[in-house]
Each structure stands twice: as structure tokens, then as C-alpha cells.
Amino acid sequence: MTQEQHFDVAAYALGVLDQRDAERFEDHLIDCPACAIELESLLPVVDILSDVDADALVATEQSRRDGLMLKSMIGEVKRERRRANSRRLYSLAAAVVVFAMLSIGALFAGGKWLGTEPASPGTNQQAATKSTKSIDPLPLADGGIGIGGTPLPGKVLTATDARTGVTAAVGYEPKDFGTQVSFMVSNVKGKDGPLLCELVAVPVKGQEQVLSTWVVGEKGWGTAAAREVPGLVGVTSLAPEDIAHVIVRAVDPKTGEKQNLVRVP
Incomplete structure (x- = not known):
């Protein structure tokens, strides 16, 4: 210059x-x-x-x-x-x-973005900036433990179906809009191709709600061929205390026939 x-x-x-x-x-x-x-x-x-x-x-x-x-x-x-x-x-x-x-x-x-100050030593930055109005990403360290030691937000419940062998961990976290349902599903095996699944919330009173749908590949989730167990998130307008249980189902894309894989709790 x-x-x-x-x-x-x-x-x-x-x-x-x-x-x-x-x-x-x-x-x-x-x-x-x-x-x-x-x-x-x-x-x-x-x-x-x-x-x-x-x-x-x-x-x-x-x-x-x-x-x-x-x-x-x-x-x-x-x-x-x-x-x-x-x-x-x-x-x-x-x-x-x-x-x-x-x-x-x-x-x-400088550790500042939109007026957020850096966390002091020993402070959980994620917990300090949490809002009950938004969906939290996975994983969060202030909840219970899901599959494989992965933390899930909120109150965490787990269950394994004796018939299918499928395990699910579900975390309920109350929000202003209802409940965030964070979940992980393991030992799910694809049959003759990708397996369509859905997470359904069954309320104490009223009709069940489909909270999330996803596809499991041919190698499955949490199996010997595919050990990774992704963390997923669904939301519902129901409060946590109004949810009797949630069900993970497999859906036949051709016939629409549904099979329960695991119920929590």
C-alpha cells in the first residue's frame, strides 16, 4: 500500500x-x-x-x-x-x-452475538440461553440419558418391546406451545427396503396425534450393520401430563397397514 x-x-x-x-x-x-x-x-x-x-x-x-x-x-x-x-x-x-x-x-x-455475553466458568451456556418458546436441538446436557448415553432434554422415559426387540427413549419438555418430544429409537431393522416409521402421542383424553415421521434405511438403526442411533424431535400441543404414552409404529407404504414397534412407557 x-x-x-x-x-x-x-x-x-x-x-x-x-x-x-x-x-x-x-x-x-x-x-x-x-x-x-x-x-x-x-x-x-x-x-x-x-x-x-x-x-x-x-x-x-x-x-x-x-x-x-x-x-x-x-x-x-x-x-x-x-x-x-x-x-x-x-x-x-x-x-x-x-x-x-x-x-x-x-x-x-469476542464471544458476543446479538448481545449475548460469554458464559462465566462453570456455567452451562445452553441452559443459560434456553427459551421455552423454541425447539431445542439435540443433544442437551440438562435432561435425562437416552440410548447409548446420549442426553435428551426434559423428563426421559425408556422402554423395550419384548416382541420386536425395539428400544425407544423419549424426553418430554414443556414449552409455551405444548410439549417438545425428543426421542431415539434403536434395534429397528429394515425388511425388504427402507422402513417408514411414525411417532404417535396417545393423550389421556382425545384422539392420538402423529408427531413425526421418518424413514429407516435397509441396514436399520442401532443394529450390527448400522450402530448409529439418530436423535429426532416432534412437537404437540398437549402438555406432558396429558400424554398417556407414545408409540413408535412401522407403516407399510403400499397398504397403509401399521405395526406397533414399541410403546413408551
Whole structure:
């Protein structure tokens, strides 16, 4: 970066730099907030100059020679302004984007985002910023333990079906909108292809609700061929105390026939 490049702002704004110097200045502009700010302040001046009546202005000049030079300069500004205006604006926009990205990076580096202060030592940051109005991602460390030691939010219940061998862990967490139901299902085997499943909430009173649907691949979930057990989330308008139990079902995509895999509790 050279001192001369700082002096090129006005010439660049007027569009009188040649292509080589203009490109050199644009490279400098990306890394120089001072020049970007100065360029932005000069753009209205350039717009005013382009609208000046050169002939009327020259008539007021005492010196014919000076008047001809001024007329030539204003004419050049008008011609170059149309060619360079878009280029200047794109360069200025690029500089603004770079500075914005750097500012965002500084916010992250300082541990602040939208006014959230870094957690003090020993504080669970997730628990400190939790809201009962939103769905929490999995896993969370302030609930019970699900399958394989994975934590689930809220009150966690587990069950294994003796007939199918399927195990499910379900966490109930009260929310403003009802209940978030976080769950994990293990030892689910695909039969002749992907298996369509659904999680159903059975209320103490009223009709059952389908909270979530998903597909288990041919290798299954929590099996010898596929040991991973994903954590899923469903929601219901029911309060936790209004849910009698939940059921994991397999659904035949062709016939619609349903089979209960496990009930919790």
C-alpha cells in the first residue's frame, strides 16, 4: 500500500484514471476503509459536476485559456462518469462487504452475538440461553440419558418391546406451545427396503396425534450393520401430563397397514 494510492480517490471518483491505475486502486480499496469512506463521500460531488453547464460556466471566466481548460475537464467528467460509475459502485460495495464480514468475525471472536455475553466458568451456556418458546436441538446436557448415553432434554422415559426387540427413549419438555418430544429409537431393522416409521402421542383424553415421521434405511438403526442411533424431535400441543404414552409404529407404504414397534412407557 502506497501513499499515492490514497491520493487517487478523487481521480478514481471522476473516472480519469486509466485502466491499469484504476485496477490498482480497486485492489487497494478492498483493504483501506479510509479510502472507501472518502470515495462514498465524493460520489454526490461527481454527480453534481456531471450536471454542470460547462458553456455557462466558461462564460463567467475572465481568462479564455482557463475557461477552455475547465470546459474540457467538465466534458471529460461527463464522458467518463457513465463508463466508470458502475465500476466505482461495485468496488465500493465490495469494500463494504469485506468490512462487514470482518466486523462479524470480530463479534464472534469476542464471544458476543446479538448481545449475548460469554458464559462465566462453570456455567452451562445452553441452559443459560434456553427459551421455552423454541425447539431445542439435540443433544442437551440438562435432561435425562437416552440410548447409548446420549442426553435428551426434559423428563426421559425408556422402554423395550419384548416382541420386536425395539428400544425407544423419549424426553418430554414443556414449552409455551405444548410439549417438545425428543426421542431415539434403536434395534429397528429394515425388511425388504427402507422402513417408514411414525411417532404417535396417545393423550389421556382425545384422539392420538402423529408427531413425526421418518424413514429407516435397509441396514436399520442401532443394529450390527448400522450402530448409529439418530436423535429426532416432534412437537404437540398437549402438555406432558396429558400424554398417556407414545408409540413408535412401522407403516407399510403400499397398504397403509401399521405395526406397533414399541410403546413408551
